[in-house]
Amino acid sequence: MISKSGNQAHQNFLKELRELGEKSAFFTDSHAHIHMSPLLEDTDGVIMRASENCVKRIITIGTDINDSVLAMQTAEKYENVFFAAGVHPHEAKGFSGNVSEFSELITHPKCLAIGEIGLDYYYDLSPREIQQNVFRSFLELAVEYKKPVVIHNRDSADDCVAVMDSVIRGRERNGIIHCFSGDITLLRWALDNGFYISYAGPVTYNKSQELRDTLQYVPMDRLLTETDSPYLSPMPFRGKTNEPANTVYNALEISTIKGVNLYETAVQLEENYIQLFKSDVNGL
Ligand SMILES: [Zn+2]
Structure with missing residues (x-):
């Protein structure tokens, strides 16, 4: 693990990061909310700091219709920012039920995926039946538009699998299990059904050994990483506002566990990104 300053591991990490830059390799933050406060107030700085850490592409993720419009506007402003549009399970109860409201967003050239969508039985902020109905509607939309999906699951893996x-x-290249939290049933189903597994800050936490152990079941060519910023800062920044620049700390944890250096990890994750979002979007 990396501590904030000075130690040998940190020096090695900075060296690996420099090498990455010299070889023009970089990371994508596959799931962030940079159009949300407090990141929204400083998107220029957020993107600059990400770039300094070799995080050169960001997917900013919508959580309801208005939020997805904001995500789109942010993507329109920056060349290396893309977006996803959807209704988060927390917001399911406020959803009009009319998925066609989303068709303009989904057909936008910078919209890569439908999401985030899914189920959350930990907070239960929307009744479960409503969460399931909204989830199903957006999955159907993804089939109609042939789009990958970005899945949020918390304490709901069995129902999540049943609905999907x-x-x-x-489907091939079905999408991303975002901020994977370690459920093996969901993992198995996801790997059998064309999903990529994305690890966020919790993979770096001391208490997350079980989650780290799941990495042995995920082949390198099915991995992604993300921040879910402004939430879930990785070590050594836990408790602070997270931002896409920190993607590298999650990537470093993955590379250490997999025994692959940071450069090769970046190259493989980029290949995975290209495979997943194969599309005719220019400059993707
Ligand atoms: Zn999120």
Whole structure:
């Protein structure tokens, strides 16, 4: 693990990062909310600091219709920012039920995916039946528009699998299990059904050994990483506002566990990104 300053591990990390830059390799933060406060107030700085840490592409993720419009506007402003549009399970109860409201967003040239969508039985901020119905509607939309999905799951893996199995089973490049939290049933289903598994800050936490252990089941060519910023800062910044620049700390943890150096990790994750979002978007 890296501490904030001075130690040998940190020096090695900075050296690896420099090498990465020299070889023009870089990371993508596959899931951030840079159009949300407090990142929104400083998007120029957020993007600059990310770039300094070799994080040169960001997908900013919508959580309801208005938030997805904001995500789109942020993506329009910056060449290396893309977005996803959807209704987060927390927001399911406020959703009009009319998915066609999203068609303009989904067909936008910088919209890479539908999300985040899914189920959250930890907070239960929307009734579960409503969460499931909204989730199903957006999965159907993803099938219609042939888009990958970005899945949020918390304490709801069995129902999450059941809903996905009934709508999107067997699709290739189905999407991303975002901020994977370690459920093996969901992992197995996801790997069998064309998903990429994205690890966020919790993979760096002391108490997350079980989550780290799941990395042994995820092949390098199915991995992604993300910050979920402004939430979930990785070590050594836990408790502070997170931002895309910190993607590298999650990537470093993955590379250490996998026994692959940071450069090769970056190259593989970029290949995964290209495979997942194969599309005709220019400059992707
Ligand atoms: Zn998120």
